[in-house]
Amino acid sequence: MTDYKKILFERNGVISTITFNRPESHNAMDREMSDELQDAVRRVKRDRECRVLIFRGAGDTFCAGDDIKEFLTWTDDDPYWQARQYQETAQTIEDLTPITIAAVDGVCTGGGLELTLTCDFVIATDRSRWGMPEIDWDITPGWGGVTRLARFAGRRKTKEWNLIGQLFDAATAERYDLINRVVQPEDLNAQVDALVEVMLAKNPVTVRRSKFALNKGADLPLSGAMAFEIPIQPFASKPGRFATDGMEDFSDPAARAERRKVSKTFWQD
Template structure:
């Protein structure tokens, strides 16, 4: 599959890398980027060879946010349609049954930060910067970002980030719970791929069940979320990978998972 604004590569160890590829525009997000992301998500979802997906940016930016040139003359209806289309692009990754890692290599502002938040978790280069500066131009994160930001860092911190609009560095992002890990810039992608391969070495079906259970638990009141965990455990014990994993543990050998 050919894409205009992204590069999709499959690598050893069951990982795929989606790279935003508009470096001259700091990987700013527009309608065409959104279409490419949705299409890539659809294809990778069905690819049994891919167990973990990394999203990153080409050049010195992860994504600088929305392409303002595309938006500046929009009216209310056009803006709503644009925001919904961008949300759908992010949600295609957010609802992916496989783990998705945001590898933030540089600036992740506005829509770029929203894209990172749509992934399962964020790892950052030491040179990364995060921000939701839309308040400075009379708008705010409108593609699901405020909802996801509040869930990631808590309501009070989310309000400060949105109301002030100033960027934060990678260490601060890690301290407030926005980024899980920070890696040195000179070996950033190698470290991310190593982490991804670690995850991909696990049972694919168990990863999907665990992700589904975690996502549903987050949206469920107690004790419903606990019951969902229990149900998922029952499903896990119906799989060949559960039998193989426990047999390998008892026999003191590496498991050979088959994804079913």
């Protein structure tokens, strides 16, 4: 456990966990927490053994975004520099090699919602509350709430959420592609663990290459995006041979069944 004050950072084998740890403030992010988050994310980026990074919130909430009360102590230049730091941290998370999972319970608003947009998977409880309420505090979101969010939910809904500032429930968030899976609060940890198990069963080289192509190609025209699939070696082959272990297992019914037993019916209920 690394000695941070506002977050908890834990590494367990190939799994790292960052927990926002200001439950008395709905895990709102002040500058100290922001600095610690950036440092922890950079630590994961340098960790070649890490395969999964999980984001959680302490208590019964995920993250309420920025600590608005702290803004009253800022100088004129602080909003610019803080927004630049937020954007750098968000982009670093999105570009991480490990699979990233946001485990969301309770409040997930402002910067908390924006952070989930950078993750590969989001699992949330049915009691989680979502929204971009910054407009009522005379703030324009700086983590991607008016840009990255539109690429998930579309311009129309993103304008509604940002210009009205209302909260919405997990079912709405799922409908607009902000959540992969909605679960009961007591099932959140088990669902995260199950997803981690599935992802660790995959070939890490294939995961890394596929994630890179997905992230970098998502915002390009199809002809440009397809180029990401060509220069990199498309298969996780071992040196000196084309065939992968997975290809060889495909020819063996028992081995093929073993490889697919977890993935084949995962999240089909």
